[in-house]
Amino acid sequence: MTAAVRLAPSILSADFTRLGEQVREAEAAGAACIHIDVMDGRFVPPITLGLPIVEAVRRVTSLPLDVHLMIEQPERHAGAFMDAGGDLINVHVEAAPHLHRIAREVRRRGKLAGACLNPGTPVAALEELLPELDQVIVMAVNPGWSGQKFIEGALPKVRRLRRMIDEAGLATQIEIDGGVTAENAPACAAAGADVLVAASAVFNDSGSVAENMSRLREALSRVEAG
Ligand code: DX5
Ligand code: ZN
Secondary structure (H helix, E strand, C coil), X not given: CCCCCEEEEEHHHCCHHHHHHHXXXXXXXXXXXXXXXXXXXXXXXXXXXXXXXXXXXXXXCCCCEEEEEECCCHHHCHHHHHHCCCCEEEEEHHHCCCHHHHHHHHHHCCCEEEEEECCCCCHHHHHHHHHHCCEEEEECCCCCCCCCCCCCCHHHHHHHHHHHHHHCXXXXXEEEECCCCCCCHHHHHHHCCXXXXXXXXXXXXXXXXXXXXXXXXXXXXXXXXX
């Protein structure tokens, strides 16, 4: 096992009446970055967060902002999300025939380029793109909502992607997004994930952000210890 798996809390399940506080709690509890789920009501059914939220989160944390664009025509909006303070700009393979160009533009601006794979999209869809990517998000739910059940088929995909990245000698990191819990986090780590996104497992009524993150980290430390 190499470096410890990092956690990316997704604010989609946060209490938006006190968003700043929730982001600071996640930062204090050791979040690697803050994951922001942008949905346009077209690529996925719901409309969620947009530029004002990215700008607001930017003002309360120095953590990298991991912007997950679940939108059509992402090339029209990627620049605005970078201007708003996004650090990792993640675009869905299914929404972007010119993902190569977007990724180059993101890197040209000194940001990190990410690509996301829906559960039904094979890893082969981005094999040629990997050298242009800092991150791949493997969706373990069909995007649109937090609190859905983890799709087990994400794990063999992560294993295949891990092999492709390692064989190519690349540093592209793998993030798993959707349905992550303390129960399946160890399997995600063992499959080769570098970062785990979690919304409902971090922001919920059953524990504080710190308690919930330490539950995840504790589950991960058991695998990492062997
Ligand atoms: C799903 C989003 C996820 C979601 C995760 O469409 O991309 O980031 O917020 O939520 P949980 O962790 O509750 O599955
Ligand atoms: Zn997401």
